[in-house]
Amino acid sequence: MIARPADSPPPVLVARDVAKSYAERPVLRGVSLALHAGERLALTGASGSGKSTLLNCLGGVDRPDSGSIRFRNVALETLDADGLTALRRRDIGTIFQFFHLLPTLTAAENVELPLQLNGVAPAERRDRVKALLERVGVAGRATALPAQLSGGEMQRVAIARALSHRPALLLADEPTGNLDSRHGAIILELLRELTDETGTALLLVTHSAAAARICHREIHLRDGQIGGQRDAD
Numbered sequence: 001m002i003a004r005p006a007d008s009p010p011p012v013l014v015a016r017d018v019a020k021s022y023a024e025r026p027v028l029r030g031v032s033l034a035l036h037a038g039e040r041l042a043l044t045g046a047s048g049s050g051k052s053t054l055l056n057c058l059g060g061v062d063r064p065d066s067g068s069i070r071f072r073n074v075a076l077e078t079l080d081a082d083g084l085t086a087l088r089r090r091d092i093g094t095i096f097q098f099f100h101l102l103p104t105l106t107a108a109e110n111v112e113l114p115l116q117l118n119g120v121a122p123a124e125r126r127d128r129v130k131a132l133l134e135r136v137g138v139a140g141r142a143t144a145l146p147a148q149l150s151g152g153e154m155q156r157v158a159i160a161r162a163l164s165h166r167p168a169l170l171l172a173d174e175p176t177g178n179l180d181s182r183h184g185a186i187i188l189e190l191l192r193e194l195t196d197e198t199g200t201a202l203l204l205v206t207h208s209a210a211a212a213r214i215c216h217r218e219i220h221l222r223d224g225q226i227g228g229q230r231d232a233d
């Protein structure tokens, strides 16, 4: 892993004692964590340990049963559904194992969508989309539909989309889980560079030790509880 700068900026995200059950079965049990601007935190754990549930709660997609989650100065539990949607749209980017690009939109249109939703003017949208597609290495595929792209290309487009509105927080749920190791490594390097360049905090759910290595810190979930924390060596 990579050593973090000594003077930590204020936290982007703070979770305190987060708990959640499904049908009375506890899935998250008293999870607390903090994530700082510019920090990359790996969230590891066996399948079923609660990683995606935690990520969804932290990103305001799902709600915990108890505990608190603060994004910058806003407690998510004080927001209604519209408030959560607005916060996600403005401040959070997300990438997934299966890319989740909109199949009827081109690569460029997928990247443009968050900018449209955030009311960015057309000329600026075009400039930002062009620069981002170049930056992630798929400028030549701007007019392709997702079905015409390789897995690695789809994930590059998804990363460009997740960062287009310049979010403070990037959530990634096993983003290399559907890529071979070579393309997975390229995507991880891109995530490392882009989060360094933009100062975006990254919470990276992963099974892969290689993925955890691009992070400053790792938290291990075991049966919904934090079972171990490791700082960069």
Ligand SMILES: Nc1ncnc2c1ncn2[C@@H]1O[C@H](COP(=O)(O)OP(=O)(O)O)[C@@H](O)[C@H]1O
Pocket: 022, 027, 045, 046, 047, 048, 049, 050, 051, 052, 053, 054
């Ligand atoms: N919507 C849901 N309804 C019922 N059980 C769920 C739901 N989502 C997740 N679970 C259960 O919660 C546990 C944790 O799931 P998840 O957070 O997806 O784990 P992970 O991402 O670590 O594999 C699993 O046992 C899963 O079956």
Ligand SMILES: [Mg+2]
Pocket: 051, 052, 053, 173
């Ligand atoms: Mg999962």
